[in-house]
Amino acid sequence: MKRVAYYKGCSLEGLAAEYDRSTRMVCEAFGIELVEIPDWNCCGSTPAHSYDPLLSAALAGRNLAIAADNGCDMVMSPCPGCLKSLKGAQETCEDPAQRKAFVDLVGRDVDGLKTVSLLQLLYEEVGPQALQKAVRRPLTGHVLVPYYGCLLTRPAEKAKFDDPENPISMDRLIEATGATVPRDFPYKTECCGATYGVTRNDFVGKLSGRILDMSQGLGAEAIVVACPLCQQNLDMRQDQINKYSKSAFHLPVPYISQVIGLALGIEPKVLGLDKLCVPADILLEDRSGEDGQARQPGGVAAG
Amino acid sequence: MERTNTLSIQQSRDSDFIREVEEASGQNLSKCYQCGNCMASCVYTFAYDYPVTQIMRLIQLGQKDTVLKSSAIWLCANCQACTTRCPNNIDVAQVMETLRIMSRKEHTVSLPDIQAFYDEFLRSVKTFGRVFETGLLPVYNMRAKKPFTDLDLAPRLLMKGKLTFFPAMVKQRKKIAEIFEVIKRDRFSKEGKARPEPLSSQPDI
Numbered sequence: 001m002k003r004v005a006y007y008k009g010c011s012l013e014g015l016a017a018e019y020d021r022s023t024r025m026v027c028e029a030f031g032i033e034l035v036e037i038p039d040w041n042c043c044g045s046t047p048a049h050s051y052d053p054l055l056s057a058a059l060a061g062r063n064l065a066i067a068a069d070n071g072c073d074m075v076m077s078p079c080p081g082c083l084k085s086l087k088g089a090q091e092t093c094e095d096p097a098q099r100k101a102f103v104d105l106v107g108r109d110v111d112g113l114k115t116v117s118l119l120q121l122l123y124e125e126v127g128p129q130a131l132q133k134a135v136r137r138p139l140t141g142h143v144l145v146p147y148y149g150c151l152l153t154r155p156a157e158k159a160k161f162d163d164p165e166n167p168i169s170m171d172r173l174i175e176a177t178g179a180t181v182p183r184d185f186p187y188k189t190e191c192c193g194a195t196y197g198v199t200r201n202d203f204v205g206k207l208s209g210r211i212l213d214m215s216q217g218l219g220a221e222a223i224v225v226a227c228p229l230c231q232q233n234l235d236m237r238q239d240q241i242n243k244y245s246k247s248a249f250h251l252p253v254p255y256i257s258q259v260i261g262l263a264l265g266i267e268p269k270v271l272g273l274d275k276l277c278v279p280a281d282i283l284l285e286d287r288s289g290e291d292g293q294a295r296q297p298g299g300v301a302a303g
Numbered sequence: 304m305e306r307t308n309t310l311s312i313q314q315s316r317d318s319d320f321i322r323e324v325e326e327a328s329g330q331n332l333s334k335c336y337q338c339g340n341c342m343a344s345c346v347y348t349f350a351y352d353y354p355v356t357q358i359m360r361l362i363q364l365g366q367k368d369t370v371l372k373s374s375a376i377w378l379c380a381n382c383q384a385c386t387t388r389c390p391n392n393i394d395v396a397q398v399m400e401t402l403r404i405m406s407r408k409e410h411t412v413s414l415p416d417i418q419a420f421y422d423e424f425l426r427s428v429k430t431f432g433r434v435f436e437t438g439l440l441p442v443y444n445m446r447a448k449k450p451f452t453d454l455d456l457a458p459r460l461l462m463k464g465k466l467t468f469f470p471a472m473v474k475q476r477k478k479i480a481e482i483f484e485v486i487k488r489d490r491f492s493k494e495g496k497a498r499p500e501p502l503s504s505q506p507d508i
Binding site: 010011013014015017039040041042044045046047048049050051052053054055058059062105150151154155156164165189190191193194195196197198199200201203206207236237239240274275277 | 346347349350378380381382383384386387394396400403404407416417420421422424425427428432433434436437440443447452453455456459460463464465466467471473474475478479482483485486490
């Protein structure tokens with residue numbers, strides 16, 4: 001059994017609790033042992049970066065230090081924002097000019113740790129083929145669009161995973177569940193409005209609005225995400241977006257872990273599917289006799 | 304917004320500023336030839352006072368005041384589109400981050416409500432070790448004088464059982480607060496600068 005330190009981050013303790021639950025269930029199903037970092041603290045996120053890079057490195061670094069103390073060599077965080085901070089801490093620790101200050105604050109070095117997202121862990125340690133074999137309840141006939149968000153694969157030299165402009169890892173995992181992924185979704189990595197949900201709500205209306213619009217135009221019945229902030233903007237704020245853009249979107253926004261969990265045959269409630277603001281019950285419909293392509297505008301059967 | 308007087312641009316040129324931005328961001332800014340890729344990639348250009356290409360040019364011209372008082376640097380979401388597409392491999396998002404940090408230190412933050420949100424976020428981390436989502440919003444709303452922000456979300460989140468009413472607290476909270484104190488202490492002493500007078504009345508974290 002693979003042993004991986006688990007840094008869930010503050011969102012997964014609150015508004016994204018279902019991301020935490022489904023992550024644990026899916027990892028367990030594939031024999032990955034998640035060891036939650038004991039007494040973990042917030043990574044500081046964007047506010048810490050914009051205050052002092054060393055504050056961000058030290059806050060995130062303390063978690064890495066605890067993981068290393070517990071004998072783990074890999075740390076996984078399902079939140080791309082947290083992951084960026086963890087990678088920033090590693091970079092600071094490796095920088096000769098800052099190493100001493102970092103070690104003084106954190107108590108030790110954090111050399112030799114590999115930090116990954118949930119998506120990278122599932123793609124590299126499990127893979128689409130193994131997932132396909134493990135599917136008990138195929139999502140055949142469902143059209144799902146993968147939305148990666150801005151930070152998951154960028155900047156490329158720091159993320160060191162997939163493609164910064166046209167990532168495909170989530171596409172392949174979704175396809176392995178039997179679902180259909182529309183080709184060429186152009187907003188895979190476009191920003192959803194990020195932290196401006198609170199301070200500049202109209203930004204989210206505009207930016208997340210066009211992601212919803214494009215997804216709907218491609219015939220998607222749900223947008224699959226791997227970031228708690230993207231999920232909040234697209235799902236929790238969908239009514240606000242509708243008000244802003246005078247639209248009537250009603251698109252569920254499940255996490256990749258929930259979609260995989262459903263395909264593995266795990267109970268929807270256990271995966272926290274009922275916690276999504278826009279109900280995702282449509283994913284439970286059995287469409288095994290249908291061809292997902294036919295549901296898309298310009299798809300094989302339609303065109 | 305103050306506009307730069309381009310006829311007397313040499314008078315407002317601060318060459319130390321160019322060097323400071325380059326050192327703090329680790330980027331060679333003379334490589335930028337204003338191709339505009341960053342501006343075209345940026346989804347926030349519609350809201351910026353100066354598009355990011357112009358911010359880059361203003362730094363090259365040493366226009367410290369204009370750059371550090373611009374709203375653009377505080378509306379950047381650090382989404383990395385500019386960095387990903389710069390043909391000269393300049394980490395533009397890192398430059399914008401550097402400018403935010405500098406404008407904080409110089410107390411020239413043009414959008415105090417965004418700073419207030421970040422400050423309250425950090426205060427939550429310093430106090431509990433983690434962010435207390437339910438507690439953060441009302442405090443921010445009061446400080447930003449926008450009491451009804453996101454109130455419309457409350458009923459559904461309550462129904463879904465997504466709001467937590469007690470902060471999760473880290474056991475070693477003292478250790479976290481200590482990190483904050485050390486960083487704060489070293490922030491100004493490192494540069495041997497006197498702390499500048501604050502522009503806004505916002506308390507520091």
